[in-house]
Amino acid sequence: MGSFSSSLGNLFPLVFLLVLLSGMSCEAQLSTSFYNKTCPGALTEIRNAVRRAVSAERRMAASLIRLHFHDCFVQGCDGSILLDESPSIRSEKTAIPNNNSARGYNVIEDAKRTLERICPSVVSCADILTVAARDASVAVGGPTWEVKLGRKDSTTANRDRANSDLPSPFADANTLIAAFDVKGLNTRDMIALSGSHTLGQAQCFLFRSRIYSNGTDIDPGFASTRRRKCLQTGGDTTLAPLDLVTPNSFDNNYYKNLVQRKGLLISDQVLFTSPSTNSIVIEYSKSPAAFAADFASAMKKMSEIEPLLAPNGIVRKTCGAIN
Numbered sequence: 150m151g152s153f154s155s156s157l158g159n160l161f162p163l164v165f166l167l168v169l170l171s172g173m174s175c176e177a178q179l180s181t182s183f184y185n186k187t188c189p190g191a192l193t194e195i196r197n198a199v200r201r202a203v204s205a206e207r208r209m210a211a212s213l214i215r216l217h218f219h220d221c222f223v224q225g226c227d228g229s230i231l232l233d234e235s236p237s238i239r240s241e242k243t244a245i246p247n248n249n250s251a252r253g254y255n256v257i258e259d260a261k262r263t264l265e266r267i268c269p270s271v272v273s274c275a276d277i278l279t280v281a282a283r284d285a286s287v288a289v290g291g292p293t294w295e296v297k298l299g300r301k302d303s304t305t306a307n308r309d310r311a312n313s314d315l316p317s318p319f320a321d322a323n324t325l326i327a328a329f330d331v332k333g334l335n336t337r338d339m340i341a342l343s344g345s346h347t348l349g350q351a352q353c354f355l356f357r358s359r360i361y362s363n364g365t366d367i368d369p370g371f372a373s374t375r376r377r378k379c380l381q382t383g384g385d386t387t388l389a390p391l392d393l394v395t396p397n398s399f400d401n402n403y404y405k406n407l408v409q410r411k412g413l414l415i416s417d418q419v420l421f422t423s424p425s426t427n428s429i430v431i432e433y434s435k436s437p438a439a440f441a442a443d444f445a446s447a448m449k450k451m452s453e454i455e456p457l458l459a460p461n462g463i464v465r466k467t468c469g470a471i472n
């Protein structure tokens with residue numbers, strides 16, 4: 150008995166080491182200097198592509214920020230949203246939240262084309278989209294943040310997950326909190342990220358029920374203005390700005406609108422109505438600096454959801470297809 154326990158004692162350091170090693174993986178890590186040696190021009194080229202696109206159409210900044218969000222919420226930020234339909238891919242592009250709605254694919258493909266010329270098969274589409282979202286924020290007066298790089302591109306897409314994991318514009322606050330919580334983003338992150346709706350547009354059929362609700366949570370003047378271009382029937386795809394004051398620049402007007410009951414989507418206004426989120430909306434409505442700082446850190450956090458790292462994944466040659 151004595152010799153049995155003493156041999157166990159001798160084995161302990163070895164067993165401990167084996168347990169430790171089995172828990173470690175040989176996965177690479179995200180890092181800010183990932184392309185410094187392999188593609189030093191990558192960040193400049195992405196920024197140029199975003200600047201070109203945003204100066205041609207300011208809304209494109211909004212579209213790129215949203216595209217990145219819709220990528221990251223489905224199997225992590227792995228460029229899965231960029232894959233086209235093919236015999237082996239059920240594209241996320243036609244999932245309900247993305248179909249005839251997500252935009253900006255061409256901007257990412259343009260940047261990719263340039264990068265394939267200067268450093269072929271090095272920079273992933275997932276990283277291009279992550280950097281583009283940051284540069285889009287900067288291009289319209291929003292905050293900047295340091296982006297960690299080294300994501301690989303997926304060889305798969307998941308339309309069902311796009312349908313189930315992307316939040317609905319008809320959701321209540323607790324449902325929104327839960328949808329972000331499962332991705333590792335807390336309530337404050339969710340409210341700061343929703344502040345992206347300081348930019349961009351939404352289609353009539355996604356906010357019609359709210360503007361015709363005659364509810365107490367909508368400003369009557371705002372509702373009647375929106376009804377003029379979003380009739381009770383027809384014109385489903387007619388656009389309205391998510392931030393009625395400054396839809397093309399990044400600021401905290403989105404939260405000021407919510408306080409005045411002038412949020413466009415149900416999922417916007419509930420952030421003010423619900424006691425679990427109301428105080429943070431008020432805080433951001435008063436402090437553009439607090440909003441900008443929290444937005445930057447939440448975007449960073451979102452961009453690191455379930456990263457796909459070498460040896461897993463690939464670097465696609467074009468973002469719409471696997472090599």
Ligand code: HEM
Binds near residue numbers: 210342345346349353
């Ligand atoms: C909280 C849950 C959210 C819901 C329910 C939601 C829903 C929506 C909907 C329905 C639209 C309009 C789409 C259309 O009309 O085709 C939209 C637009 C937009 N969303 Fe969200 N969103 C949410 C969070 C976010 C987050 C986290 C971001 C980015 C970090 C974001 C960025 C945007 C942007 C920038 C637009 C305008 C896009 C454009 O004009 O092309 N949204 N969102």
